[in-house]
Amino acid sequence: SPASQNDGGSSEAPGQDVKPVVIQIGYENHPGEPLDVAVNEWKRLIEERSNGTMEVQIFPSSQLGSKNDIIDQMLAGDSVITLADGAFYADRGVPDFGIVFGPYLFDSWDEAWTLTESDWWQEQSGKLEAQGLKLVASNWMYGDRHLLTTKPVRTVADLKGMKVRVPNNTIQVKGFEVLGATPTPMALGDVYTALQQGTIDGLENPLPVLYNGKFHEVAKYLTLSQHVKNFTTWISGVQFFDSLTAEQQQILIETGAEAGIYNNNLQDQVNQETLEKFVAEGVEIIEIDLKEFQETAEAFYSFPEFTSIWTEGLYNTVKDSMK
Amino acid sequence: MKVNNKALKCLLNIDYLITGAALVGLITVTFLGVIMRYFLNNPFIWLEEVQIWCFVWLVFFGAGAAFRTGSHVAIDVIVDLFPPKVKKVVEICVYLVVMAVLFYLMTHGSNLVRQMANTGRMTNILKVPYSIIYSALPIGCGLMMINYTIITATSLLTKKADMEGGAEEWI
Amino acid sequence: MDISAVGLGAIVLLTFLFLQVPVFASLLAGSVVYFALTPSIPTQIIAQRVIAGIESIPLLAVPFFICAGVFMNYSGVTKRVMDFCEVVTGRMTGGLAQVNVLLSTLMGGLSGSNLADAAMQAKMLVPEMERKGFSKEFSSVVTASSAMITPLIPPGIAMIIYGSIANVSIGRLFIAGIGPGVLLCVSMMILVSVISKKRGYKPARQTSVKPKEFILALRNAVLPLLLPVIIIGGIRLGIFTPTEAGSVAIIYSLILGVAYREMKFSHVITGLKETITSTASIMLIVGAASAFAWILTRERIPQQVTELIVNMISNKYVFLMAVNVFLLVVGMFIEGNAAMIVLVPLLAPVATAYGINEIQFAMIFIFNMAVGCLTPPMGTLMFVTCGITKCKIKNFIKEAVPFYILLFVCLMLLTFVPAFSVGIVNLLY
Numbered sequence: 073s074p075a076s077q078n079d080g081g082s083s084e085a086p087g088q089d090v091k092p093v094v095i096q097i098g099y100e101n102h103p104g105e106p107l108d109v110a111v112n113e114w115k116r117l118i119e120e121r122s123n124g125t126m127e128v129q130i131f132p133s134s135q136l137g138s139k140n141d142i143i144d145q146m147l148a149g150d151s152v153i154t155l156a157d158g159a160f161y162a163d164r165g166v167p168d169f170g171i172v173f174g175p176y177l178f179d180s181w182d183e184a185w186t187l188t189e190s191d192w193w194q195e196q197s198g199k200l201e202a203q204g205l206k207l208v209a210s211n212w213m214y215g216d217r218h219l220l221t222t223k224p225v226r227t228v229a230d231l232k233g234m235k236v237r238v239p240n241n242t243i244q245v246k247g248f249e250v251l252g253a254t255p256t257p258m259a260l261g262d263v264y265t266a267l268q269q270g271t272i273d274g275l276e277n278p279l280p281v282l283y284n285g286k287f288h289e290v291a292k293y294l295t296l297s298q299h300v301k302n303f304t305t306w307i308s309g310v311q312f313f314d315s316l317t318a319e320q321q322q323i324l325i326e327t328g329a330e331a332g333i334y335n336n337n338l339q340d341q342v343n344q345e346t347l348e349k350f351v352a353e354g355v356e357i358i359e360i361d362l363k364e365f366q367e368t369a370e371a372f373y374s375f376p377e378f379t380s381i382w383t384e385g386l387y388n389t390v391k392d393s394m395k
Numbered sequence: 396m397k398v399n400n401k402a403l404k405c406l407l408n409i410d411y412l413i414t415g416a417a418l419v420g421l422i423t424v425t426f427l428g429v430i431m432r433y434f435l436n437n438p439f440i441w442l443e444e445v446q447i448w449c450f451v452w453l454v455f456f457g458a459g460a461a462f463r464t465g466s467h468v469a470i471d472v473i474v475d476l477f478p479p480k481v482k483k484v485v486e487i488c489v490y491l492v493v494m495a496v497l498f499y500l501m502t503h504g505s506n507l508v509r510q511m512a513n514t515g516r517m518t519n520i521l522k523v524p525y526s527i528i529y530s531a532l533p534i535g536c537g538l539m540m541i542n543y544t545i546i547t548a549t550s551l552l553t554k555k556a557d558m559e560g561g562a563e564e565w566i
Numbered sequence: 567m568d569i570s571a572v573g574l575g576a577i578v579l580l581t582f583l584f585l586q587v588p589v590f591a592s593l594l595a596g597s598v599v600y601f602a603l604t605p606s607i608p609t610q611i612i613a614q615r616v617i618a619g620i621e622s623i624p625l626l627a628v629p630f631f632i633c634a635g636v637f638m639n640y641s642g643v644t645k646r647v648m649d650f651c652e653v654v655t656g657r658m659t660g661g662l663a664q665v666n667v668l669l670s671t672l673m674g675g676l677s678g679s680n681l682a683d684a685a686m687q688a689k690m691l692v693p694e695m696e697r698k699g700f701s702k703e704f705s706s707v708v709t710a711s712s713a714m715i716t717p718l719i720p721p722g723i724a725m726i727i728y729g730s731i732a733n734v735s736i737g738r739l740f741i742a743g744i745g746p747g748v749l750l751c752v753s754m755m756i757l758v759s760v761i762s763k764k765r766g767y768k769p770a771r772q773t774s775v776k777p778k779e780f781i782l783a784l785r786n787a788v789l790p791l792l793l794p795v796i797i798i799g800g801i802r803l804g805i806f807t808p809t810e811a812g813s814v815a816i817i818y819s820l821i822l823g824v825a826y827r828e829m830k831f832s833h834v835i836t837g838l839k840e841t842i843t844s845t846a847s848i849m850l851i852v853g854a855a856s857a858f859a860w861i862l863t864r865e866r867i868p869q870q871v872t873e874l875i876v877n878m879i880s881n882k883y884v885f886l887m888a889v890n891v892f893l894l895v896v897g898m899f900i901e902g903n904a905a906m907i908v909l910v911p912l913l914a915p916v917a918t919a920y921g922i923n924e925i926q927f928a929m930i931f932i933f934n935m936a937v938g939c940l941t942p943p944m945g946t947l948m949f950v951t952c953g954i955t956k957c958k959i960k961n962f963i964k965e966a967v968p969f970y971i972l973l974f975v976c977l978m979l980l981t982f983v984p985a986f987s988v989g990i991v992n993l994l995y
C-alpha cells in the first residue's frame with residue numbers, strides 16, 4: 073500500500089515548538105518481564121532518534137484494556153500500539169494468519185523469521201492493513217511454548233485424555249485436540265489450584281510464564297514440547313500510522329526491529345536461566361522425540377474448521393515461504 | 396399512573412423477558428459448565444463467550460427496568476435540604492443531564508457497534524458477531540431514556556417524588 | 567491541557583454526584599467532559615470502556631450471589647437459621663439483639679449483599695424486638711451495623727469486585743473476610759450484652775435450652791449452614807471457581823426452597839426480577855467507573871499519585887492511617903463499588919510499594935467502604951434500615967455512637983495486626 077503522506081500535518085504549520093506525537097504502547101505483560109524491558113528500550117530508541125518529535129508512554133499489565141480492547145481502540149483511530157499474534161488476526165478478518173499459531177508449523181526459529189520476511193507475509197500484512205491494522209514490528213520472540221504436567225509426558229500416547237489448560241481460542245484448542253489431549257480453556261489465575269486438585273493435568277506456555285506462576289510447585293514434569301514457536305508482532309491502527317510523517321513512520325519501524333533483536337537476546341538468556349531454575353527446583357525435564365509429535369500434529373492442518381476458512385493450499389504455501 | 400394499554404404494558408416488560416432469559420441462561424451454562432468440566436471431563440470450550448454475551452445483555456437490557464424499580468443509586472441528602480420548589484428545578488436539571496449523557500453514550504455506542512460490524516469482529520469459537528453483543532449498549536441507553544422519561548413525567552405530574560412508589564404498578 | 571480536562575471531569579463528576587444525579591450518570595458525565603475536551607482520543611472508546619468494565623468473568627459472581635441471596639429469603643431458610651440463632655443465644659443478655667447479630671453473621675454465608683440482609687431483618691426482627699421492649703433506635707442500629715458483617719463472611723460482592731480490579735485471588739479474599747467478620751460478630755455481641763445489661767433488655771427466653779431442642783434447631787438449620795462450607799470447600803478443592811460457586815449457590819437455594827416446600831414459582835420470578843435490576847444498577851456503575859478509571863490511567867494519574875505519596879510518606883503505617891482517613895471520608899460520600907473501581911488502581915500499587923500484603927490492604931479498603939454505609943450522608947445501610955423501621959436518622963446516629971467506636975477499633979486492629987486478615991488465608995493456602 074502506498075504510504076500516504078501525513079494528512080494531519082497541517083497542525084504543525086506555525087513551525088515553532090511542535091508538540092511531540094504521543095504514542096501509547098499497551099500490553100498484558102508485567103513490569104520487569106523481558107518483554108517489558110525491551111519495550112522500555114524501544115521507547116528510548118524512538119525518543120532518541122526522533123529528536124523529541126515523538127513521545128512514548130508505556131502501559132504494562134493491561135492498564136489500557138485487554139488486547140482486543142486496545143485493537144478496537146486503534147481501529148477507532150487512537151494512537152496506541154499493542155502486541156498481538158496470528159490467532160488474533162484470524163478473528164480480525166485475516167483468517168490465514170491464524171496458521172502461524174498452529175502446532176509444529178516451524179522446525180526452527182530461523183524458519184519463523186524467514187516467513188516474516190516472505191512475500192506471503194507481505195500479502196497477509198496488506199490484508200491486515202485493509203482491515204485497518206498496520207504491522208509495525210514482526211520479529212519479537214515470545215518463546216517456545218512447552219508443556220508442564222502433573223504426570224510425565226514422553227510420548228504422544230502419554231498425552232491421551234490429559235486435561236491441558238489452553239488459552240481460549242480455536243487454534244490452540246484444536247492444536248491440543250490433535251495431540252489427543254482434552255484442551256480446557258481456563259483463566260491463568262485459576263490454574264494453580266486446578267492443577268493442585270487434579271481438575272486439570274497440565275498447562276502450556278513459554279518457560280518464564282510457567283515459572284513465574286509457580287506452577288511447578290504442583291506439576292513436576294516439564295516436557296520440552298516446543299509445540300509452538302511463539303513470535304509476536306506489534307500493531308498500530310492504519311489511521312494513526314498514516315498520520316505520522318514518513319520519517320516518523322520509518323523511525324517507528326526501524327527501532328521496532330532493533331528493539332526486537334534486543335528482546336530476542338534477552339528472551340534467549342532468560343529462557344536458559346529459567347530452565348536452570350526448573351532443574352534446581354526439582355522439576356524433571358523431559359526431552360521428546362519431536363518427530364512423533366510433529367507427525368501427529370500434521371492432521372491439524374486438514375481440520376475442516378480451518379480448511380473451510382483458509383485459502384486453498386495454505387499449509388504448503390506457508391511451508392514453502394519459510395524455506 | 397396506571398398503564399392501561401395492554402400492548403404498551405407488554406412492550407414495557409419485554410426487557411424483563413430478554414434479561415430473564417439471559418440470567419437463566421447464565422446460571423444454567425455456568426452450573427452445567429462445572430459439571431461438564433469436573434465430573435464429565437468434557438468442558439464447554441465456548442463457556443466464557445456465552446457468559447460474557449449473556450452478562451452484557453443482562454446489564455444493558457436491565458438498566459431501563461432498574462429505573463422503573465428505582466434501583467439506580469443517587470445521593471439525595473443535600474438536595475433534600477432544599478425547599479420543594481428548588482427541589483423540583485433540580486429534578487428537572489438532573490433529568491436533562493441524565494438524558495444528555497445517555498444520548499451521548501447511545502450515539503457513541505452505535506458508532507462502536509458500527510465499527511464492530513465494519514471490521515467483522517467475531518467471538519473466537521462460536522463466531523458470534525460482536526456487533527450483536529455490543530448492540531445492547533445503544534439499545535439499553537434508549538430503553539433507559541424511555542423509562543426515565545416516563546418515571547420523571549409520572550413523578551412531576553403526580554407530585555410523588557419518590558421513584559419506588561409510582562412505578563411498581565407496571566411490573 | 568489534558569490534565570485540566572481530567573480535573574474538569576472530576577469536578578463535574580463530584581458536583582453532579584451531590585446534586586442527586588444517579589451515580590452511574592455522574593461518572594459518565596465526568597468521562598464525557600474529558601472526551602469532549604480531548605479530541606485526540608476517539609470518542610467511541612467511552613462506550614468501549616463501559617462495556618469492557620462489564621465484560622469480566624469474575625464479576626458474573628455479582629448476579630449469582632445476589633440471586634442466591636434473594637432465593638434464600640424465599641426458601642424458608644431465614645426462618646430456620648433464625649430459630650437456630652435463638653436457641654444458641656437463648657439465655658444471653660440482650661436476647662433478640664444477639665439473635666440479630668448472629669443471624670447476620672450466619673446469613674453472611676448465604677448472601678453477598680448487606681442491603682438485602684438489613685432490609686430483611688428490619689422487616690422480620692425489628693418489630694419483634696420492639697415488642698420485647700427494645701427501643702426502636704437500638705433495634706435499628708443493631709440491624710444496620712450487624713448487616714455490615716454479611717458481606718465480610720464469604721461470599722461478598724465487594725470482594726469479588728476488588729479481586730477483579732486489583733487482580734487479587736477472590737478465593738483468598740473470601741477467606742480473609744472470615745477473620746474480621748467473626749471479630750465483628752463477637753465484639754458486637756459483647757457490646758450488645760453490655761448495653762442490654764445497663765438498660766435491662768431481657769434474654770430471649772427464661773428457661774435454659776434442652777439438648778433435644780438444640781439438636782432439633784440445628785438439624786433444621788444444618789443444610790443452609792452447610793452452604794458456606796460447600797462454597798469455600800469447592801473453591802479450595804478446585805471443583806469450581808468463586809464465580810461458578812455463585813451458580814452452585816443458586817441451585818442449592820432452589821433445592822432447599824423445594825425441599826422445604828416454601829418456594830413458589832412466583833417467588834422465582836420475583837427473585838429473578840430483583841436480581842436483574844440490582845445487577846443492572848451495580849454493573850452500570852462498575853462500567854461507568856471503569857470508563858473514568860481508564861481516563862485516569864491514560865493520563866498517568868496513578869503513577870503520579872504513587873510517586874507523590876511515596877515521596878511524602880516514608881512509613882507504611884503513616885500511609886495506612888492516611889488511607890484510612892481518606893477512605894472513611896470517601897466512603898461517607900461515594901457509593902462503595904464506584905469508589906473501589908476508581909481508587910483501587912490508584913492506591914493498591916502504592917500499598918505494594920510499601921510492602922503491605924495485598925490481602926490485608928484489600929480488607930482495609932473493603933472495611934472502610936463498609937463503614938461508609940453506616941454513616942451519614944450516604945449511608946445506604948442506615949437509610950434502608952431506617953426507611954423500614956421508621957427510625958429518625960438523628961436518633962439513629964446518636965444511638966450508633968458506641969457501634970462507630972467499635973468499628974473504629976476493629977479498623978485499627980485490621981490496620982496494625984495483619985494476622986486478622988491474612989492469618990486464616992495463610993493457614994488454608
Ligand code: NA
Nearest residue numbers: 666670709712
Ligand atoms: Na442483623
Ligand code: NA
Nearest residue numbers: 674716719721
Ligand atoms: Na456474605
